[in-house]
Amino acid sequence: MSAIHTPATRDLPPARPRWQVIVIRPETMTLVLLIAALFGASLLSPYFLDVGYILRSFTLSAEFAIVALVLTMIIIAGEIDLSPAANMALSACLFAFAQQAGIPMPLAIAIGLFAGLVMGAINGFMVIRLQIPSIIVTIGTLTLYRGLAQVIAGDKSIRVPDWFIGINTVLIAGIPLTVLIFIIASIILGVVLSMTIFGRQIYQIGTNEVAARHAGIRSQRIKMSLFLLMGLVSAAAGLMTASRLGSVRYDLGLGGELQMVLMAMLGGTYIFGGRGTILGTFLAAWLLVIVSTGMTVANVPPSVQLVVQGVLLIVSIIATNFIYSRTQR
Amino acid sequence: MLKKTLLTGLALSMAMVTTAYAADPIKIVYIGKNTGNPYFDSITGGFEDACKSLGCEFEFVAPATAEATSQIPFIEAQIQRGVNVIAIAPNSPDALNQVLDTAKAKGILVLTVNGDLVGNESHRDATILPVDFTKTGPNQVELMGSMIGYKGDIAILSATTEAPDQNTWIAAMNDTLKNDAKYKDMHLVATVYGDDQPEKSTTEMEALLSNYPNLVGVIAPTTVGIAAAAQVIQSRNLAKTVHVTGLGLPSEMRDFIKDGTVSAFQLWSPYNEGWLAAHFAVGVVGGTIKNEVGGTFEVPNLGTITIADKNAMNTQAELTTFTPENIDDFNF
Numbered sequence: 001m002s003a004i005h006t007p008a009t010r011d012l013p014p015a016r017p018r019w020q021v022i023v024i025r026p027e028t029m030t031l032v033l034l035i036a037a038l039f040g041a042s043l044l045s046p047y048f049l050d051v052g053y054i055l056r057s058f059t060l061s062a063e064f065a066i067v068a069l070v071l072t073m074i075i076i077a078g079e080i081d082l083s084p085a086a087n088m089a090l091s092a093c094l095f096a097f098a099q100q101a102g103i104p105m106p107l108a109i110a111i112g113l114f115a116g117l118v119m120g121a122i123n124g125f126m127v128i129r130l131q132i133p134s135i136i137v138t139i140g141t142l143t144l145y146r147g148l149a150q151v152i153a154g155d156k157s158i159r160v161p162d163w164f165i166g167i168n169t170v171l172i173a174g175i176p177l178t179v180l181i182f183i184i185a186s187i188i189l190g191v192v193l194s195m196t197i198f199g200r201q202i203y204q205i206g207t208n209e210v211a212a213r214h215a216g217i218r219s220q221r222i223k224m225s226l227f228l229l230m231g232l233v234s235a236a237a238g239l240m241t242a243s244r245l246g247s248v249r250y251d252l253g254l255g256g257e258l259q260m261v262l263m264a265m266l267g268g269t270y271i272f273g274g275r276g277t278i279l280g281t282f283l284a285a286w287l288l289v290i291v292s293t294g295m296t297v298a299n300v301p302p303s304v305q306l307v308v309q310g311v312l313l314i315v316s317i318i319a320t321n322f323i324y325s326r327t328q329r
Numbered sequence: 330m331l332k333k334t335l336l337t338g339l340a341l342s343m344a345m346v347t348t349a350y351a352a353d354p355i356k357i358v359y360i361g362k363n364t365g366n367p368y369f370d371s372i373t374g375g376f377e378d379a380c381k382s383l384g385c386e387f388e389f390v391a392p393a394t395a396e397a398t399s400q401i402p403f404i405e406a407q408i409q410r411g412v413n414v415i416a417i418a419p420n421s422p423d424a425l426n427q428v429l430d431t432a433k434a435k436g437i438l439v440l441t442v443n444g445d446l447v448g449n450e451s452h453r454d455a456t457i458l459p460v461d462f463t464k465t466g467p468n469q470v471e472l473m474g475s476m477i478g479y480k481g482d483i484a485i486l487s488a489t490t491e492a493p494d495q496n497t498w499i500a501a502m503n504d505t506l507k508n509d510a511k512y513k514d515m516h517l518v519a520t521v522y523g524d525d526q527p528e529k530s531t532t533e534m535e536a537l538l539s540n541y542p543n544l545v546g547v548i549a550p551t552t553v554g555i556a557a558a559a560q561v562i563q564s565r566n567l568a569k570t571v572h573v574t575g576l577g578l579p580s581e582m583r584d585f586i587k588d589g590t591v592s593a594f595q596l597w598s599p600y601n602e603g604w605l606a607a608h609f610a611v612g613v614v615g616g617t618i619k620n621e622v623g624g625t626f627e628v629p630n631l632g633t634i635t636i637a638d639k640n641a642m643n644t645q646a647e648l649t650t651f652t653p654e655n656i657d658d659f660n661f
Binding site: 047057165246251 | 386390391392396397403405406409410421424491
């Protein structure tokens with residue numbers, strides 16, 4: 001008995017102290033970077049530290065940040081979706097086109113949202129039913145959705161009605177509505193991911209899908225629901241962007257997928273699935289906004305900004321990998 | 330803890346902002362389409378020199394890419410910095426409407442320089458454009474005619490099929506060729522599009538030469554197109570038979586002018602746009618110039634400037650023609 005027991009204890013590292021479990025996490029690193037960025041940006045420019053300005057600047061990325069929350073869940077489930085920014089554009093174009101054609105606004109909004117849901121379903125169908133890797137599927141649909149948006153809107157922009165413009169300027173308790181939506185969505189999805197059976201199952205699928213299926217987890221159904229949620233949320237984000245800009249063009253949100261992936265990665269989501277938190281993405285979204293806003297208001301040239309963002313991403317990926325390899329359970 | 334830092338920081342920064350406001354000279358910022366574009370260096374030069382003599386503070390910023398919304402964070406940042414004047418070369422005719430309105434609501438003078446918010450003019454205070462674009466087409470046809478003795482087959486090598494400025498000019502060229510008897514012996518045989526890409530422009534130029542053996546002239550009203558066309562003529566040694574002209578940058582065209590590949594081309598002076606914009610901005614903020622349609626004011630070196638319809642101003646009446654004689658006077 002003891003002969004079997006002894007080598008086992010020798011292989012296992014000693015149990016980590018509780019403080020290490022809490023402190024050595026990728027989210028902690030994101031938080032530290034966020035605080036450092038706040039201080040750095042305040043030193044860089046006297047115009048930076050102004051809550052109103054920071055919140056206003058966040059509205060420029062809020063739509064991407066909201067989508068990044070769902071993307072985090074998809075990445076944890078072991079998949080990826082690179083089409084949400086194109087989905088935003090196509091949904092917004094369909095909505096704008098519909099309302100311009102005289103369809104009543106509530107119906108036009110419903111058309112936009114439904115289109116997003118359909119786009120999510122197409123991604124989900126190809127990934128789950130046809131078993132094509134999600135990175136390939138969504139690179140394809142990224143191009144397809146953007147192309148369709150251009151077919152619908154052409155090279156012109158479509159105006160939206162005046163009352164629909166400016167969701168980002170609606171303040172509730174001093175917080176722009178889109179930022180508030182982001183915060184509420186973070187809380188809801190954070191609770192779902194960390195405290196519900198559904199959430200635990202997402203982690204299990206991402207860690208080992210075959211094992212999860214053998215354990216009776218309906219991985220296909222869960223993944224499909226995530227792709228559908230992604231489609232719907234992307235469409236909502238597209239409509240929010242339309243409201244913020246006051247007009248819709250096919251290039252709405254162009255390149256946004258990279259920002260979304262960046263937010264998830266910076267927040268410590270593991271690109272191969274199974275790990276990551278909503279809190280991490282939440283903090284990373286703020287980190288990205290603080291870093292770019294701080295440098296922009298200090299008139300730092302964009303070339304330097306790109307270098308800083310690149311370094312930030314590489315540092316966080318190395319740290320995330322290091323932390324995960326150290327804390328392998 | 331984060332919140333506390335933010336709040337103390339807020340109080341601090343507010344105090345700093347208010348003190349900064351009181352003493353500073355007029356602050357002007359110019360937001361370009363994107364960085365690394367030599368064209369904007371020239372506009373910036375005009376702003377800088379004007380601010381040196383007028384005593385204003387000038388800064389140039391630009392996003393890394395020229396996509397529709399990339400300038401928005403920069404406009405927000407300049408509002409936050411408390412500038413008095415935002416001059417911008419807009420990347421979109423309407424995506425900037427909301428944020429420019431915010432700037433105007435804060436009392437900032439919003440000028441578009443070297444490009445306008447076509448159809449959304451109410452979202453800026455005034456626009457400074459190099460020339461009256463309705464004259465660009467006829468100007469180019471006249472230059473082409475003078476090079477080929479007003480007779481023979483000519484073609485146009487343009488940017489993209491959708492490019493709004495180029496399409497305006499091409500329409501005017503067609504109109505001039507058709508209706509002005511002076512050009513009755515010039516025949517436009519083709520209009521092709523190089524998409525403002527050097528490779529595609531070169532291919533299109535090569536195709537023109539092989540499809541139309543009687544071609545004597547090519548007008549390329551885009552800086553990328555004219556450089557590509559000149560390159561083809563130079564490498565094929567065709568300068569004697571096919572004349573290339575259009576709109577080009579002196580810095581890119583200097584060698585072709587010097588070796589005789591191109592005898593003349595046109596553009597405006599981007600420098601003067603910055604020069605005029607700074608003088609106008611300082612005048613309006615200082616109260617010496619009224620931003621009203623029909624108003625006039627004096628600008629050193631440019632003479633009397635009239636504020637035309639839709640609060641538009643031009644730096645020059647006609648295009649500048651660059652020839653071997655004057656090419657060295659321009660460095661943009």
